[in-house]
Amino acid sequence: MSIVITLPDGSKREYPAAITALELARDISERLADAALAAEINDQLCDLDTPITEDARVEIHTFRTDKGRELYWHSTAHLMAQAVKQLFPDVLVTIGPAIEQGFYYDFDREEAFSDEDLARIEARMKELIKQDLPYHRTELSKAEAVKIFKERGERYKLEILDEIPDGDIISTYTQGDFIDLCRGPHIPSTGKIKAVKLLKTSGAYWRGDEKNKMLKRIYGISFPSKKDLKQYLDFLEEAAKRDHRKLGKDLDLFSINDEVGAGLVLWHPNGAMIRHLIETYWKEEHLKNGYKLVYTPHVGRSKLWETSGHLGFYQENMYAKMEVENQDYYIKPMNCPFHLSIYNANHHSYRELPVRLAELGTVYRYERSGVLHGLMRVRGFTQDDAHIICTPEQVSDEVEKLIVFSLDLLRHFGFKEFLLYLSTKPDAAVGKDADWAMATQSLQASLEKLGLEYDVDEGGGAFYGPKIDIKIKDAIGRAWQCTTIQFDFNLPERFDMQYIGADNAAHRPYMIHRAVLGSVERFFATLLEYHGGNLPLWLAPLQLLILPITDAQIDYCKTLQERFLQSGLRCEIDYRSEKIGYKIREAELKKIPFMCIIGKKEAEEGTLSLRRHTQGDLGTMDMEQALTIIRSENENL
RNA sequence: GCUAAAUUAGCUCAGUUUGGUAGAGCAACUGAUUCGUAAUCAGUAGGUCGGGGGUUCGAAUCCCCCAUUUAGCUCCA
CATH class of the missing domain: 3.40.50.800 (Anticodon-binding domain)
Structure with missing residues (x-):
């Protein structure tokens, strides 16, 4: 009985008996066999030595495919763990996945890994690569696996095992003297790794939870050729040259200093000129598109923040209260309550809607010291904020206009490639299901009507509504979030917003909260990095x-x-x-x-x-x- | 906030291992030079070595606390 294998290009190959994925690759070409890392048999990713016993669709993964790269890096992470265990036997292993660029592995060790340690680990990895150790898969029962890792004292592995249901088959991968609990698949042997570089170390919480112990993480990357590695390191160098913090200093655009405070930006004349040009353009475009500009204060009474709910769910991000004449005030972390107060200052007929209130509103948020980063993450920043208040009938039209308006505005700054994300309802959310469905659907419909490609972030919306985010794609492949378009089912309730409909009754309007640039600071940084400091002529100071x-x-x-x-x-x-x-x-x-x-x-x-x-x-x-x-x-x- | 590294002249950095009160290049200033598409020459000035405390006869250097920065973690425009 022969078997028929269908390749991704639709072509079919027939074999008299079962063959392994590697044999299949070799039959296609020697080069493919050499580059092959793993196979996907009927959408099931598996090792190259997996036999194909019946008719199947098969894709051979190499470093050129996303999945191939991922498992290549994952295998390199195992290799690094092996080197670490050989050099530092007392260290406990935890987990080590591939990431977008390379891999990391978290270890439980008291001391941090020094640069010398990294050099030693890297050298040991190269020795293990020379030995061309095969990655060997073993399937076993949970009890057997527990026994193995108990003997080795790997309590983190036991913790992971503990969460796997009893009946499940468990797999381990062994290369040389190193064994790791792993679903796989892996590359055939360590010799496939031709170039490896350990990049940096850091701390990381076990399971990403800050209540857990902090582990020591090592980041690295690997490639099938030395040339590829060099190219990657050149890319990092290029990125460093484009760093907005360096450009900000070189071109005398802005500074941040201790005495003023962390995360608080001083805009120098050159930077201020660029910002002025951005803001002027922004205001003109908003006026042309039916927005009304408003100005609001930097502080507000505690009552306001109670109404908005910020004191309840956002207080840890707010600067401490100040007391004046027995009244408590807070610096604003958001502009919304003010804009809604402007809306509520008057009665509104359905004939006036949509009301679009826009402001370059400066807000202050307490951000934990470790997260501050140049202009990308600061404590005082200006949002290009607007709130659109409209009737249900107007929602889809407004959403569509918003997407077009946002993209046009961004393109004017020279940005060309965008990544769009639609985020849907999270588990914990306020608002009626019907509203969520309607809002999500109008976001989605607009994206599709405009023929835009987008990814769905299931459950990634804010608790108060679904949203669309637009990220800008950089010249060197990085993505920066700017635009966010968010429905809000929370604040209209809290502020008891109303409009009078054609039926002469009060109705609750829909509200969309949006920022196109995101914040002027982050946008400015993105702009600088995108253009490598060579701004479009109209923005040059x-x-x-x-x-x-x-x-x-x-x-x-x-x-x-x-x-x-x-x-x-x-x-x-x-x-x-x-x-x-x-x-x-x-x-x-x-x-x-x-x-x-x-x-x-x-x-x-x-x-x-x-x-x-x-x-x-x-x-x-x-x-x-x-x-x-x-x-x-x-x-x- | 946590893990780690760092903070020396306006900028980029050396000096810290082995304690003996600071050094370079660029920039600035002064003078000379008036020149053809990415660096003219000479001179001058500039630092209580992030802040505070401690050890010591003596601290940029060793110890402690704090601030800030960087790379991550966690969180986010």
Whole structure:
């Protein structure tokens, strides 16, 4: 009886008897057999030596597939645990999964792993790779597994075993002297790992719970070639160059200092100019799209925060209360209660809805000291907040408009790729099921109507409503969350919001809470990292710098500056008596988009020599030609 | 908050192992130079070594506490 194997491309192969996945790969090609890591037989991921005994769909996984990479890294994590156990026999192993980029393994050890330890572990891993130890799968009963790990004193493994139902078959993987409880599959042998690098160590709570013991984690990554590893390390270096904290310092955009306080940002003139341009654009676009701008205070009475519920469920993130004339006040961690108070200041007819209230609202939240990170995570930040209050009939239209508006706004900043997520009802939630269903459905319908791809985060919504998040995809593959569009079934109740319908009765409106940029701080950081500091021309604090070669050209430079300023460009002259090469170098380091080099020749001819940052010399031309080039990057000039 | 590492001139860093009161490059300032597409030369000035306490004849260096930063964990715009 022969068996028929169907490959992912639909092609079929027939074999007279059962063969292993590895034999199948070898039959397809030697190269595939060499690259093969594991097989997926009828959607079941398994080791390469698994026999295929009947007709099946089979996919061979290599490092090129997501699943292949994942188990490659997982196998490397096992290898690292083996090296650690050999070098530090007293250390207990816990778990070691693959992550998006590489793997980690958590160990129970009193001391932290030092850099020297890492180097030793890495060296031992390389020895074990040379030995080309096979990963051997063993299936056994729970009792047998308990016996094995009890003998070895691996109490974390026993804890995991304890949670597995008694009847289940358990698998272990052994390579050399190391045995680990593992579902698998794994790569055939350690020799498949050609390049490995241990990257860093840190603490991590057992099972991710801060009440548990803190374990010592080691992160690493591995590749099937040294070249791939080098490429990855280069990528990390590139990411470091784009770090907004470094760019913020180099370009003199912002600072954060001890004396002012952690997580509180000082915006320097250059950064403030960029922020001003972002905010001005943001306001204009909101006004064009039917939003009303509002301003609200930075503090509010405790009564307000009781009504909103923040004192109940958010107090640990709020700054402590302050007392003035026997009244308690809190600094605002959110703008919503103020916006809703504005709505509630008047009666509203259904004819006025939707009401869209927008504000660049600065809030303060107490964030635990360990989470602060440059501008990405701060304690005082400005949300580009808006609340849309509408009737049930208006919901789907509003959601659709919002998605389009958000994407348009983001694209204007040069962002091109987006990742969209729809988050649905979590277990603990407020609001009626019917409302959740309706809101979730209108979010989903809008995404589909617009033909946008999105992922569903099941149960990932806020307790008060479902949401859509938009993340921006970076030039080097990282994703940054900005936009969030959230329904809120909680606050309209708490604030007893109403509108008068056509039936002359009071109704509860729907409310959507949204931020497009997220926070100005995080957005600014994302913008910097995305563009590597080379902002689009319209956002550059200084757009053009005129560089006279000698003092003799200064008067001519001033007439040019006048023309550029009249065209709406932000333009300055570098008067210093430095050599032209030096002035150009400085302007390049400051990432000034355009440079205008003026020597004797240009002054006599009435021309100018234009240079574009990142491109170099564009040649000699007259003013009109220069403006044409500059306008091609920004039609508003 | 937790685990670990770090904090020295405006910036980037050396000096800490083996205690003997600080050093470089860039930037700044002064002077010279007037130059053609990423660094001209010379000179000057700049630091109670994150803060506080302790050990010591003597602390940037050793010990303790605190603050901040970084990498993670947990949490989030």
